[in-house]
Amino acid sequence: MEKSRAATAPSRGSLRWAILRQAIRTTSPPSVNDLSFEKCLKDISKKTAGGFKLISSRPLMGELHSLEKNCLCAPNELSVCYALPVDGDIELIMIQRLDDCVDLDDFKISNEHDIDTTGRWPSEEVLTYFCIKRCEMFRSKRVLELGSGYGLAGLAIAASTDAFEVVISDGNPQVFDYVQRNININAKTFGDTKVKSMILHWNEELHSEMLHTFDIIIASDCTFFKAFHEGLAKTVISLLKTSETSEAIFLSPKRGDSLDKFLEKIKHVGLEYDLVEEYDSNVWNLHQKFQNKDDTSWPNYDEDHCYPILVRITLQKPKTT
Numbered sequence: 109m110e111k112s113r114a115a116t117a118p119s120r121g122s123l124r125w126a127i128l129r130q131a132i133r134t135t136s137p138p139s140v141n142d143l144s145f146e147k148c149l150k151d152i153s154k155k156t157a158g159g160f161k162l163i164s165s166r167p168l169m170g171e172l173h174s175l176e177k178n179c180l181c182a183p184n185e186l187s188v189c190y191a192l193p194v195d196g197d198i199e200l201i202m203i204q205r206l207d208d209c210v211d212l213d214d215f216k217i218s219n220e221h222d223i224d225t226t227g228r229w230p231s232e233e234v235l236t237y238f239c240i241k242r243c244e245m246f247r248s249k250r251v252l253e254l255g256s257g258y259g260l261a262g263l264a265i266a267a268s269t270d271a272f273e274v275v276i277s278d279g280n281p282q283v284f285d286y287v288q289r290n291i292n293i294n295a296k297t298f299g300d301t302k303v304k305s306m307i308l309h310w311n312e313e314l315h316s317e318m319l320h321t322f323d324i325i326i327a328s329d330c331t332f333f334k335a336f337h338e339g340l341a342k343t344v345i346s347l348l349k350t351s352e353t354s355e356a357i358f359l360s361p362k363r364g365d366s367l368d369k370f371l372e373k374i375k376h377v378g379l380e381y382d383l384v385e386e387y388d389s390n391v392w393n394l395h396q397k398f399q400n401k402d403d404t405s406w407p408n409y410d411e412d413h414c415y416p417i418l419v420r421i422t423l424q425k426p427k428t429t
Contacts, residue, residue: 310339
């Protein structure tokens, strides 16, 4: 007997379109062949609310009464408290967009500024964890975060290390606003570390006073779009301090040949790199559990798309004769 149309499972393509329609519509959510939108999202998405579960977080419900009014959430936003796994019980409060809330203005801004829309991906959490567990490397250093999104990694470095200065940057003017709000909310946790936000587009000319001034550059999930590879590589070599100890720390999944193509650009502009897959025992153990299905909290975990590889980028050493 021929299966009824209603009983036919939708294709992965139709599930993706359902997610996009739900993200930009303002009326009631759509149905896809009698499957709920939540099931569509679960079946197709590589994201997970828990990620690697390295940094605990909880949404704040009506708990921001003591903060400035301009730090409170809009209807499409959420305030989240992140508890950093360091001595001293340091917490960060961050304002973020709701994951399922996107409007057409986001796409207009992306096209106008030639940028990607922001989001929260597992690499950001892993980068944050990696950096705060190695806090000594940031002592008295000037640090720049590229493609920051909401700025979790940069804010965590500012709150938990003795960095001299942390600059949190993104090319999206909407993101710049979020980062500045999050800096304002958490200002009391930074101690003597200077913290500021800035709009930084990788394909635009850099201000001369910024050139070769950063000891450490960090970034997560910034190598996915190949169109941005050259500009990103040039930004790194232009902003890294001319020193044997300066370096850029990137965490990114392979995502097909995307990471490899970026590394080709890194070599082309005059930088060196080391790739490290097993860089932290906790991260690696979680990766193995997700990969082997010993932990089923990330049902669509895929190594190529989800596991961040550590890329340590440095200036090329002079050749000896």
